[in-house]
Amino acid sequence: MAYYKVKTEAWLDAIFLQAQEKAIYGLKRSGQGLVYQRLREKTDVVLFETRPTEPIKLFFYFPSELTAALPEKPFQEEEKRVLLGVKACDLEALKTADFVYRLGDAVEPRYYSRRNNTLLIGSDCTRPNPTCFCNLHGRYCYPQEYFDINLSPLNKEVMIETGTPRGEEFLAELNLNLAEVTETDLNLRDKNRRGYLEKLKTINASFEHQKPYSEIVRKSGDAAAWKKYGQEMCVQCHACNLGCPTCYCFSFSDLPEKSGMKRYKSWDSCLAGSFARMASGATPRHSRWERFRYHYYHKFDYLNTILGFDACTGCGRCIEGCLGRIDKRQVLSDLEKEING
Numbered sequence: 001m002a003y004y005k006v007k008t009e010a011w012l013d014a015i016f017l018q019a020q021e022k023a024i025y026g027l028k029r030s031g032q033g034l035v036y037q038r039l040r041e042k043t044d045v046v047l048f049e050t051r052p053t054e055p056i057k058l059f060f061y062f063p064s065e066l067t068a069a070l071p072e073k074p075f076q077e078e079e080k081r082v083l084l085g086v087k088a089c090d091l092e093a094l095k096t097a098d099f100v101y102r103l104g105d106a107v108e109p110r111y112y113s114r115r116n117n118t119l120l121i122g123s124d125c126t127r128p129n130p131t132c133f134c135n136l137h138g139r140y141c142y143p144q145e146y147f148d149i150n151l152s153p154l155n156k157e158v159m160i161e162t163g164t165p166r167g168e169e170f171l172a173e174l175n176l177n178l179a180e181v182t183e184t185d186l187n188l189r190d191k192n193r194r195g196y197l198e199k200l201k202t203i204n205a206s207f208e209h210q211k212p213y214s215e216i217v218r219k220s221g222d223a224a225a226w227k228k229y230g231q232e233m234c235v236q237c238h239a240c241n242l243g244c245p246t247c248y249c250f251s252f253s254d255l256p257e258k259s260g261m262k263r264y265k266s267w268d269s270c271l272a273g274s275f276a277r278m279a280s281g282a283t284p285r286h287s288r289w290e291r292f293r294y295h296y297y298h299k300f301d302y303l304n305t306i307l308g309f310d311a312c313t314g315c316g317r318c319i320e321g322c323l324g325r326i327d328k329r330q331v332l333s334d335l336e337k338e339i340n341g
Contacts, residue, residue, distance in 0.1 A: 002168070003181035004160040008047070011151075011158050014174040015084065016042045023081035025059075027052055036083070048126040048153055051087040051315055055245035057097060059083065060114045063242075063267050067110070067252075070260040078113040082170070085123045089134055089315035091146040093245030096303065096311045100248050119170055122147035124193065128200050131316030133329050135200040136207060139314060142193050152189045159189055207329040209336050213310055216336045217300040221293075225334040229326050230292025238269040239321030240295065240328075246311045249275070270295050296331070 019039040033053035101111035122143035148167030303311035
């Protein structure tokens, strides 16, 4: 790990020069949010502010993709690419995806190839959204790990922190006139970061909780809040699943061809009535509220038990996209009030 600093304009110029030869994706404004676009020419790029509208899982496992074919087709390695401005919540989400697709006994080759060929340049989240709640998980709005390079704003300069050897290699390729980071620079970065966290604490002041979310969910099996939110308010739009950076559930579909077949893997949702239905027609989760509860069980109980952390990063996309106007923070807050009597 090493620290450098450079003028913001110089950094962007170097990135755009590299973008003429490499696939580099940066954040651009679209409506009220930010989206990733491939950089092909010099344009307005947002380095900091907040996370994009869509999660970066779209770069690693697609909503629908061909996974197998008969006759068999040779596997092709993915092209190398760079993601610029990845926020802490999306970097944290890759821990869950890696566990599922890359680090287990069965490795998903397409995910493995995409992860290994993607350089991740993180950046501090300087303007949290009203729905962001990473601080309620004990997380931070600036990356601490899982990045190759991270950027922090220093007035008209950016502080560059390298996290991996390939991050160092990419930085060398940019051929920048880098300056040494001083103690004053580090103090300014830390002061800025404390300011970002204060914004988050103000946003989430009414949702503070005493117990860890995992403990709250484990103790709330029969809570009335499940039916209030899951049966009366949830409309099964699946926005909380599809917009979530850690949701990975999928289903397969086989399509016959003139000479063979093709198998597709598509995103699925645990809130769908068909998700847990077996071939006999039986299902362990008949009611909408039971499926709603299962979504929380999976995030805060099952995966927390296996991984040691919640499979929710507090990005707030589920709150932002919910057609039933359900706020996950409020659900968890109501659950804690119930179990505490």
